[in-house]
Amino acid sequence: MRLRDELARCGSGMSLLLAVAWLAALAPSLPLGLSLGASVAAWPGGELTLGEPGGVLLLEALRSSARELAVAARLGPAWLCAAALVTVVPQGALAAQLAWPIRLPLLLALATATRRLPSLLAIAAAHLLSRVALVAAAVFFATMTTIVTSSRAGELVVFAIFAVVAAAIACALRLVADVAVVRALRADVGAGDALLDALGALSLRAFSEVLGAAALGAVTFGGAVWLAHEIGARTPAEAAVSATLRAGSLAALVAARAVALGVAARSAT
Amino acid sequence: MRARAAAELVAAALASMLALGWAGRVAGEGGHGGAAPTLTEPPPALPPGFAPYREVAPLGPAFDTDDAMPREAALVHHTRLVARLDEARHAIVGTETIAWTNPASVPVRELYLHLYLNAFKNERTAFLRSRLGDGRGSKMPREWGYADVKSVTLVDGDARRDLRDALERHSPGDPEDETDLRLTLPDAVAPGAAIVLELTFESKLPDVVERTGWAGGFHMVAQWFPKLARVRPDGSSSHFTFQRLSEFDADFGEYDVTIDAPAGYVIGATGKRISERATAGRVETRYAARDVHDFAFTAWSGAVESRARIAGVDVHLIAPPRHEGVIARTRAALATGLECYGRRFGRYPYETLTVVHPPPDAEEAGGMEYPTLITTGGPSLSPGAVKLTEALTMHELGHQWFYGLVATDEHREPFLDEGLNSWAEQGCMRELAGDGSALALPGVTVSVEALHRIGALSAGRDDVIARSSADAATAGHYARLVYSRTAALMSSLAGAYGPDVVERAVGRYTRGHRFGHPDARHLLAALDEVGGSELAEAARVGLFERGWIDLAVVDAGTVPRRSPKGVFDREGGRETVTTMDASGDHDVWAVVARRGSLELPVDVELGLADGTRRRVRWEGRGPWVRVTAVSRSPLAWVVVDPDHAIALDERLDDNALALSRGAPPLRLLERLTHAGAAATLLTLP
Ligand SMILES: [Zn+2]
Numbered sequence: 039m040r041l042r043d044e045l046a047r048c049g050s051g052m053s054l055l056l057a058v059a060w061l062a063a064l065a066p067s068l069p070l071g072l073s074l075g076a077s078v079a080a081w082p083g084g085e086l087t088l089g090e091p092g093g094v095l096l097l098e099a100l101r102s103s104a105r106e107l108a109v110a111a112r113l114g115p116a117w118l119c120a121a122a123l124v125t126v127v128p129q130g131a132l133a134a135q136l137a138w139p140i141r142l143p144l145l146l147a148l149a150t151a152t153r154r155l156p157s158l159l160a161i162a163a164a165h166l167l168s169r170v171a172l173v174a175a176a177v178f179f180a181t182m183t184t185i186v187t188s189s190r191a192g193e194l195v196v197f198a199i200f201a202v203v204a205a206a207i208a209c210a211l212r213l214v215a216d217v218a219v220v221r222a223l224r225a226d227v228g229a230g231d232a233l234l235d236a237l238g239a240l241s242l243r244a245f246s247e248v249l250g251a252a253a254l255g256a257v258t259f260g261g262a263v264w265l266a267h268e269i270g271a272r273t274p275a276e277a278a279v280s281a282t283l284r285a286g287s288l289a290a291l292v293a294a295r296a297v298a299l300g301v302a303a304r305s306a307t
Numbered sequence: 308m309r310a311r312a313a314a315e316l317v318a319a320a321l322a323s324m325l326a327l328g329w330a331g332r333v334a335g336e337g338g339h340g341g342a343a344p345t346l347t348e349p350p351p352a353l354p355p356g357f358a359p360y361r362e363v364a365p366l367g368p369a370f371d372t373d374d375a376m377p378r379e380a381a382l383v384h385h386t387r388l389v390a391r392l393d394e395a396r397h398a399i400v401g402t403e404t405i406a407w408t409n410p411a412s413v414p415v416r417e418l419y420l421h422l423y424l425n426a427f428k429n430e431r432t433a434f435l436r437s438r439l440g441d442g443r444g445s446k447m448p449r450e451w452g453y454a455d456v457k458s459v460t461l462v463d464g465d466a467r468r469d470l471r472d473a474l475e476r477h478s479p480g481d482p483e484d485e486t487d488l489r490l491t492l493p494d495a496v497a498p499g500a501a502i503v504l505e506l507t508f509e510s511k512l513p514d515v516v517e518r519t520g521w522a523g524g525f526h527m528v529a530q531w532f533p534k535l536a537r538v539r540p541d542g543s544s545s546h547f548t549f550q551r552l553s554e555f556d557a558d559f560g561e562y563d564v565t566i567d568a569p570a571g572y573v574i575g576a577t578g579k580r581i582s583e584r585a586t587a588g589r590v591e592t593r594y595a596a597r598d599v600h601d602f603a604f605t606a607w608s609g610a611v612e613s614r615a616r617i618a619g620v621d622v623h624l625i626a627p628p629r630h631e632g633v634i635a636r637t638r639a640a641l642a643t644g645l646e647c648y649g650r651r652f653g654r655y656p657y658e659t660l661t662v663v664h665p666p667p668d669a670e671e672a673g674g675m676e677y678p679t680l681i682t683t684g685g686p687s688l689s690p691g692a693v694k695l696t697e698a699l700t701m702h703e704l705g706h707q708w709f710y711g712l713v714a715t716d717e718h719r720e721p722f723l724d725e726g727l728n729s730w731a732e733q734g735c736m737r738e739l740a741g742d743g744s745a746l747a748l749p750g751v752t753v754s755v756e757a758l759h760r761i762g763a764l765s766a767g768r769d770d771v772i773a774r775s776s777a778d779a780a781t782a783g784h785y786a787r788l789v790y791s792r793t794a795a796l797m798s799s800l801a802g803a804y805g806p807d808v809v810e811r812a813v814g815r816y817t818r819g820h821r822f823g824h825p826d827a828r829h830l831l832a833a834l835d836e837v838g839g840s841e842l843a844e845a846a847r848v849g850l851f852e853r854g855w856i857d858l859a860v861v862d863a864g865t866v867p868r869r870s871p872k873g874v875f876d877r878e879g880g881r882e883t884v885t886t887m888d889a890s891g892d893h894d895v896w897a898v899v900a901r902r903g904s905l906e907l908p909v910d911v912e913l914g915l916a917d918g919t920r921r922r923v924r925w926e927g928r929g930p931w932v933r934v935t936a937v938s939r940s941p942l943a944w945v946v947v948d949p950d951h952a953i954a955l956d957e958r959l960d961d962n963a964l965a966l967s968r969g970a971p972p973l974r975l976l977e978r979l980t981h982a983g984a985a986a987t988l989l990t991l992p
Contacts, residue, residue, distance in 0.1 A: 091742035093753030094951045097761050098959045 349778040352771040352851050360843065363832035366819035371811060373818065376653050380559035380598040380822035383410045388532055391567040392606050397450070397521040399510040403532055404462075406503050407496075410558065411542040414495035418538070419477065419546035420456070423530035425485040426549045427452035427513035427520075433484045437551040442782040443671060444517035444551045452513030452520060456533055459490065462503040468493065470504075478548040486549035488533075506533050515669040517551070522669035524572075524608030529677060530555075531603075537716075537824065547718050552776040552785050554710070554717035554724070557600040559822055565593045568606040575612070575625045575661040576604035577680045598656065598822060599678035600714055605663045618645035620655060626664035630687045633696050637662060637683060640700040640739060647735035651810060652708045652817035660707075662700070674699055676706030692747050694740055698755060701739065702732045712821050720827055721776045721785070722850065726793020727813065727830070729759060733794060734810075756798055760954045762791030767957065772796065773827060773850045795954040796849040799856075800834070802952025803907035803927070804842045812837035827851075841906070848904055849955070856905040858947045859961035861931065863897035865941035895942035897964070900931040905955065912949045915940040922949075942966055 090096075369375035387404040409415050426434035427448045435447065459470040473491045478484035496502055510531045513520045519529040536546035537558045545556040566574055570590050574580075578596025585591075596602060605625060613624045615638055622641060626634055641662070649655050661680040665672040673684025681703035685696045709731060710717055710724035717724050733755045736744035743752035766787035770780055779785040801809040816825065816833035827850065835843035848854035870888040874881065899911050906927050913921045917940035925932050934945075944965040948956060956962065 091752050091754075092951075093742075093746070093751070093757045094760065094954075095959065096751070096753065097757050101761055101764070 349770070349774065349780070352773055360828040360831035360835060360847070363828050365836045366815050366833060368815075370815045370819040373653050376818040377821050377823075378656075381410070382560050382597070383408055383538070383558035384535065384560035386560055386562050386602075388562065388564040388602070389567070390528070390532075390564065390604075392526065392528070392569070392572075394524075394526075394569050394572070394606075394608070397512045397514075397526060399512070399528060399531055401508050401510065401532060403506040403508065404503065405506070405535060406501060407535065408501040409496045409498050409538065410540070411538050412498050412540055413542040414497050415538055415542045416492050416495040417544070418490045418492065419536035419544040420474070420488045420490055421530075421534045421536060421546065421549065422454040422456070422486055422488060423534070423549050424452045424454040424510050424512070424519070427516060428485060431483040432486065433478065433481050433548045433550050434486070435551075439551055439779065439782040439785075442786070445782070446516055448513035448516050448520070450514050452511050452516075453485075454508060454510045454531070454533065456488075457507040457509065458505075460505040461493065462505055467505075477546070481548050484548050487536075487546050489546075508533055515665075515672045517671050518675050520669070520672065522666060522672075525610070525666050525669050525672075526606045527603070527663065527665060527669065527672040527682065528606065529603035529675070534601075537600075539824075545716055545718070547777065550777050552721070552779050552782065554721065554776065555601065556716040556718055556824075557714070559598055559600050559714065562594070562596040562599065562602045564596075564602055564604070565591055566604055566606065567591045569608070572606045572608050573610040573612050573625055574604060574606055575623050575663055575680065577602045577661070577678050578657075579621075579659050596679065599711075601677050603677035603680050607663075617641050617660075618649070618655075620645055620657070621659045623659065623661045624664075625662065627666045627687070630664060633664065633685060633687055633689075636691075636696045637664070637700045640697040641704060643739040644701050644704040644735050647738050648705055648708055648731065651731070651734065651814055653712070653814070653821055655707060656712070657707075660704075674703060676703045676710065678711050679707070681706065692743075694736065694743070694745055694747065697739060698732065698736055698745065701736050702728065705731045705735065708817055713817050714822070714824050715826065716824070718777065719775045720773065721789045722772050722793045723825075723827060723830065725789050726772065727797070729790045729794035730797035731813075733759065733798065756794075756954060759791040759794040759798070762787045763795035763955060764957055767792065767955075768853050768855055771851055771853050792955075793850070796846070796854075798954040799849075799905075799907060799952070799956075800838075800842060800846060802950070802954065803845070803909065804838050808838040808842065809834070812842075845905055845907055848906075852904060854905040855903040855957060856907060856953060856955055857902040857957040857961070858909060858953060859900045859902065859958070860945045860947050860964040861898040861900050863942055863945045863964050863966060864895070865966070866894045866896075867941075868892040868894055868937065891939065893938050893941050894935065895938055896933060896935045897942070897945040898931055898933050899925065899945070899947045901927050901929070903957070907953055909948045909953060910950065912946045913942060914944040914946070916943045 385406040388401060390399045390401045392399055407418075426432050428451055430436070430447070434444070439445070456471075456474060459474055461468040461470050470490060470492070473493075474488050475491075476482065476485055476487075477489035478487045492502070512526060512528065512531070515522050515527065519527055519531065521527070534557065536544040537556050538544055547553060562578060564576065564578075566576065567589055568574060570585065570588055572590070574590075574592045576592075576594045577599060578594045580592060581595050582593045583590060584593075594602075594604070607625060609628070610625050611628050611630070612626075613634065615622045615624065617638060618641070622638070624634055624637065641660070645655055645660075657679045659679055663672075663680065663682045665682055665684060667686070670684055673682045675682045681700075683696070683699050683703060685699060689695060705728040706724065709715070709728035713723075715723035733744070736755045740747060741752070742754055744755045745758050746753040766784050770784055770788060772788050772792050774788070776785065776789075779789075797809065797813075812833045813830075815837060816830055819833070820829055831843045831847055834846050845854070868890045870884070870890075872884050872887055874883050876882075895913060895915070897911065897913065901907075901909075908927045909925055911923050911925055911932075911934050913923075913934065913936060915921070915938055919938075919940065921936060921938075923934055925934075944963060946963045948962055951959070
C-alpha cells in the first residue's frame, strides 16, 4: 500500500488521535508551567525575572514549585498512566494497523526484516535519546517563556541556544538512526519496496525536523529578544504579543512537518 | 568545617522521610511491648553563662583598623611533640611535653584531656552512637581508631611524679565514652603559675570517617594527641564528650613538633617548617607554630606538592596527581580570600598556610580547618561554572579568622564560627565571582547567599540557631541552622541596617577579640556598639529566639482626588455640594504587613502608572504599615523589599501586588500557548 493512500484513508482519524494525544500531554505541562511561573507572575511587569543576578528569585520559584508540585506529584502516577493510555496506545494501534513508520511498529517491522539485533538496539537507543533531547528542548522553551519579561538579553540568548541545540540534537539523532535503518534495509534483499519507500520518507522527514526546530528556535528567540528590548516591562498587550509569537512559532513547526510529510508521500508514490 | 552540599541534604531528607514512614508503619503494627518511648527535649536555648550583652565593655572605634589589634596571643602552653608515623599500622607513636601556665584567676587542680580519636574506638562511643540522621561522619569505620595514653608524668626540676592513676574517664552521663579524661593534679596550680607534664601515647588512626584518618598512603593526622581542654578565666575547663557534630575549643600556645615519617612522604603541617633531617629510610621534619590552638599534619605518599607566595603568605599546596586545574582555582580563591578576609577582619598574621586536597577516597578529610592548615576537596575536573572548589577553599580559609584567630567555643556556640564564617565566605566569594558565586552560566547566576537563604528557610523555625553542637536535632538541622540561617540572618541585618554597619561591627569584634575567646555576648555587644540596640536586638531574636519574618503587600489602591460632595456646615450656613471637581491628582495607598518576630527596617516601593517610582523606608516595628501618597498618576504596583535585602523573608511571592486589571486572562493564554508548545514537541509523530 502506498503512503499517499494511507494518508488519504486515515487522515481524519490520525488528526483526531493526535489532538487527543496533544491534550493529554498538555495536562501535565500546564500545572508545571503555572507553578513555575507563579512567583514571577505575582511581581509587577518587568520588575523581576527568574534570571535576575544572584538567583534569589530563581531558587524561590523552584522552592515554591517544589511545594506546589508536591501535591500534584501525588496524582503523578495516575496522570502518567492516563496520558500514556491516551497517547501511546492509540498511536501504536493505528501505526501497527497502517505500518505507519512510528517508532515501535517500525522497530517491529525491522526486527522481522533484518534480524540484526545489535543494530536494531542502536537504532532504538537513538530514537529514545532523540525523544529525551526533544523533551529537554521543550523544558528549555518552557524556561524561556517564564523569563521572557527580562530586560536583559543575555539570559534569553542562553536559553534559546540551549533550546535550539537540544532540538537540533534530537533531530540529528533521528536522522542518523533513520539513515542507518535505510542502509541496513537496502543491504537486506528481503526488505519490501513499500517499506523502503516509507523509510526514505522517514529520513526526509527527519531532515525537515531539523529545519523545523531551527525555525521554531529562531522565531521564539527573535520574539523573546524583541520583547525584551522593545517593550521591556510586560503589559496585557505584551503578553498577547508573546502568546501570538509562540503560537506562530508552533504553527511554523507543524507546517514544516506537514510539508515534509507531503514530500515524503510524493516520493513514496 | 563544611556543611554537606545541598543535593546531599535533599537526598538525606528524602531518605529520612522514607525511613520515618517505614518506622512509623512498623511501630503501628507493633505492640512489641517493652518500655515506653523516651522523650528528650533540648535544653533552653540560652547557654549557661549567657548574660545580657550590654554588660560587655565596648571595644571602641580603635578596632576598626588593624592598628590596635593584638599582635600576638597570650601563650597558655608550650607543647613539644615528637610523632613517629607507623605507616603500616597507620598509627602515631608519640611523646608530648606540655609546659602549662594557669590562665585562670583562681587556682586550678583539675585539668581535662581530650582523646578525640577514641570517638572511633568502638560502636558504643558517643560519636558513633549518635542518632542524627545521615551525612558527614555517619558511617562506621572499617578500622577502629583510638588513642592510648601510656604515661603521664608531672615534672618539677629533677622530680618526676607518675600521674597515670590520676587520669580517669570523664564523660558526664556517658561512662562508656573515652574522649574526655580528667587529670587531677597533686596540688592546685596558682593563677599564673606553671607546671610541666610529660606524656607518652599511641594514636591509631581510623580509616577516614570524618576529618581525621587514613586512606591508602594518605594520612590526615588531626585531633591526634592528648589535648588539654581550654581553661576559662573562672578556672572551669571547656571539656566535653566528643560527639559527631562537635568541633573544638582550646587555648593558644606554641607548638614544636617533630614528625618522623618514611622518606618520600609529602609532609604538610600547621606552622612553619624549620628543619628536615634524613635518617635510614626516614625523614624527621620539624615544625614550629606560635599563637595557634591546634596542630595537624598530613603525611602522604604519592601526593603532588607545590609552593606559592600569595598575598604575602607562603602557601604550601598538597594534592593528588592530576589536580592542576583544581589547584589553580584554589590559588585564585586564596589570593582573593587572604586579601578580602584580611581587610574585613584583620590581616592574616602567620607566615604560612598549608592547603591539603585529600585524595578521592578520603573525601571526608576534606573541608576542614586547623590553624594555618586547611583541607579542601572536590573532583579533579569540574566545570568552571560551578564554584564548588572556590567556595570550599574560601570557606575553610575564612575559618582562619572564625575560630582560628577569634577562638570561640565551637562545641557550645558553633554558629560563632560556622555561621559567621558562612556569612563572611559569601562576601569574599562575591568579591571573587560576583553574582555567580555559586553558579555562573552566561545570563543565569546563583549566589552563595541565595543558596544559604534556601537552606535557612528549610529548617527555619524548627529550632534556635544558638544551640550547642551536642543538642542539634539532626545533622541536617545543624547544617541549615548553624551555617545557612546564621549567614542569612547576618545578610538580613546587613540588608536592613546597611552592609557597612554590620561589616564594621563584625570587623571590630574580630579585631578586638583576636587571640581571645569571645562568646555570643561579645558579638551582640559589637553590633550594639556600632549599629545600635535595634540591630543587636534583632540579632539576638534571630539567634536565640527562632526569630522569623515574612513581608507581604496586603492590599493597595488608588482614589482620584476631587472636591468632596455632601452636606457641609460652613460659616455662611449649611451648603449641599452636588457637583465634584476633579483635581487630576490621586490618593494612592498600600498596606504592608510584617509577619513574624524579627523587626527589621525595609523599603517599600510604589510604582505609578506613568512609570515613576517612589520609595519609602519603613522601620518595620509594628505588625503592618499603611503607606499613602498623593500623585498625578494612579498606582500600578507595590513591592516591599524590592532589593531582596531581607534574606530571611520567608516568601517572596507575596512581596508584590500589581493593580493592573485585565492581564490575567491574557497571561493565562500566554501560558497556555507555552504549555501547548511543550505538548506539541512531545507528541508530534
Ligand atoms: Zn566550616
